[in-house]
Amino acid sequence: MKNVLFLQSDVQDPYSYYAERLKEAPVYFDEDNSIAAVYRYALCKEILCNNKAFIPAAPAENGLNEFALQ
DSSP states (O other): OOOSOOOGGGOSOHHHHHHHHHHHOSEEEETTTTEEEEOOHHHHHHHHHSTTOOOOOOOSSOOOOHHHHO
């Protein structure tokens, strides 16, 4: 599988890209970057809502809007 870190602006059709990733491996660990990619919404939600999940606080100056911060 390709590197999971990419700019969406570098991908012509991001929907096809995500569909391909989802079909290939809904959860993928990128060893080169030590990062996990989760391509299934329900699984993302399950992980983020789990009380064992560690979600670090966003830095004060992050440029995110209120919805992204939630």
